[in-house]
Amino acid sequence: MTLHVSPQLPMRIIRRGLTSHRPLRRGLNTSPASHQNRRPSLAILDDYLNTSAPHFAHIPPSQLQITTFNDTIVPVTDAAQDRLVERLRPFDLISTVRERTAFPGTLLRRLPNLKMLLATGTQFEMFDLAAARELGILVVAAPGLGRGGQLRQSIKKGAFHPTTQHAWALILALARNVAADDAVMKAGGWQSELATNLSGKTLGVVGLGRLGAAVARVAHLAWGMRVVCWSENLTQRRADEMAVSVGLSVDGRVQGGKTFEAVSKEELFRGADVVSLHYVLSNRSRGIVGTRELGQMKPSALLVNTSRGPLIDQEALEDTLEHVRGGGLGIGVEMDVLFFSRRRIWDMLNVS
Known part of the structure; x- marks a missing residue:
């Protein structure tokens, strides 16, 4: 599978989430046969403002099945944790919106299909990077650009941030x-x-x-x-x-x-x-x-x-x-x- 990335969302691989000398253990199967049998699936989490759709609109549905969730499941109880696992278990890729949903090792180990975590930001305190490395899950950052009004400036940390x-x-x-x-x-x-x-x-x-x-x-x-x-x-x-x-x-x-x-x-x-x-x-x-x-x-x-x-x-x-x-x-x-x-x-x- 080729993942097309919007130019508005530049990405970089976080090597702490994947060692550079071994293949992705949970890697997506890119053979033609696999594409005929099943499309890769992406879950977009916590998109409470419905802002993600334009960034993925250029990807044909035949190449990637996208499901967007506007609500957030806060796993404060065992039952809530189970609901979160049930929601995320089918997906190959998961994209977060900021840091609303955490991904500790206990959650990652219950998601056997997960191959890639996409983060809309540059901070990863909510991700267990050691567990991601162990499980062969790729972690990717998307620093992006801010909403600078007419100035259109990148939201570098400072007065306009x-x-x-x-x-x-x-x-x-x-x-x-x-x-x-x-x-x-x-x-x-x-x-x-x-x-x-x-x-x-x-x-x-x-x-x-x-x-x-x-x-x-x-x-x-x-x-x-x-x-x-x-x-x-x-x-x-x-x-x-x-x-x-x-x-x-x-x-x-x-x-x-x-x-x-x-x-x-x-x-x-x-x-x-x-x-x-x-x-x-x-x-x-x-x-x-x-x-x-x-x-x-x-x-x-x-x-x-x-x-x-x-x-x-x-x-x-x-x-x-x-x-x-x-x-x-x-x-x-x-x-x-x-x-x-x-x-x-x-x-x-x-x-x-």
């Missing part, structure tokens, strides 16, 4: 008690908490890459916030370079201070009024925000994660939310499905 906008949407929603006041008023009540004025407050950026710098830039220009930053190898020189990269001067508004101040991890969590996570997820950074860091935060502090869910120790987070009054949590990423299944988390008014 949707994540930058979403991070600030969550920060403002928490600071102004939007979700909490909305819930209270819909229940027949009235405003019961004072909003947080961000002017002059401190933003702590965990991970000062292009996204972190873009979020920090807004804090500096719009609200006059002090910006402190931390990552494992961040130096003040690098923080200065990132300030310049987003059009800011090196020296901040506070006399003798820096626009982006490189500080220790402890200083960031103890001093920040808002903590925004923009760290790359890896084995080293998994759980980088745990009981200690959450305990160091001010009771009134806001924590926003638009990077990767597992950066936060979820048990520690749940315990903190249940026992600390004030502050707030904004989640704009996939967390563990069990975390989302705990209804009491979403009953807390300080969670968005």
Whole structure:
């Protein structure tokens, strides 16, 4: 079978998902006889906006059988896991939409027909790449192009990136008690908490890459916030370079201070009024925000994660939310499905 790829979806093979020196154990049979007997089948998952069809329209139905699923099965119970397996078992290829459906080894081993996983993105934390390699399942990325409006720019991480906008949407929603006041008023009540004025407050950026710098830039220009930053190898020189990269001067508004101040991890969590996570997820950074860091935060502090869910120790987070009054949590990423299944988390008014 020849898989035709839309030029709008450039693909690259992730070699961690397949060793380069052995054939694909589950490889598609491309002999003429196999084509006569059965068309390869593709499942497109979680396409809740029906955006995938144009990208596959040029492939003749005689060459590839495509089934699109608009809903998402969240495998929080054994029964739900079985439904997901039953849905996916017949397919040779599966294309995901972002990271809504995870593919741990336990799921991959229950899909004997699967030969290829297509990912619409460049992050693979939801895929068990070691299991894919073991099973001979090819993993392919499609970085794609963003929706840049009239500018039509590639969504390189930075000021125009949707994540930058979403991070600030969550920060403002928490600071102004939007979700909490909305819930209270819909229940027949009235405003019961004072909003947080961000002017002059401190933003702590965990991970000062292009996204972190873009979020920090807004804090500096719009609200006059002090910006402190931390990552494992961040130096003040690098923080200065990132300030310049987003059009800011090196020296901040506070006399003798820096626009982006490189500080220790402890200083960031103890001093920040808002903590925004923009760290790359890896084995080293998994759980980088745990009981200690959450305990160091001010009771009134806001924590926003638009990077990767597992950066936060979820048990520690749940315990903190249940026992600390004030502050707030904004989640704009996939967390563990069990975390989302705990209804009491979403009953807390300080969670968005």
